Amino acid sequence: MEFKSDKAIYEQIAEYVCEKVLSDEYKPEDKIPSVREFGVQMAVNPNTVMRAYEHLERNGIIYSKRGIGFLIAPDSKQRATALMKKEFMEKVPAFLSRMKLLGISFEELQQAAIQIN
Secondary structure: OOOOOOOOHHHHHHHHHHHHHHOOOOOOOOEOOOHHHHHHHHOOOHHHHHHHHHHHHHOOOEEEEOOOEEEEOOOHHHHHHHHHHHHHHHHHHHHHHHHHHHOOOHHHHHHHHHHHO
């Protein structure tokens, strides 16, 4: 995984886990890598991974089980969707402002979206 400089690494790790949940790579009750394992996998400090896991746990996407580690929560898909939607919607005003500034119409945006698919 390559990290972007415009977003905190722990947020990018949390987003990565959410994407795994939404794509069904991580299913409810699956055990995810330990903080140290994930740190080695991502080549980041374990403290950064722990911060991401705490963020995910606060949002109900994962939970910890003593002696076992971190597991994917039963309703993780709904919670991950809600979290990612909230974070995306926070960016919409700036996006729309930039569209207006550049004179991009919604039709142009729609055409760009069609080209992606």
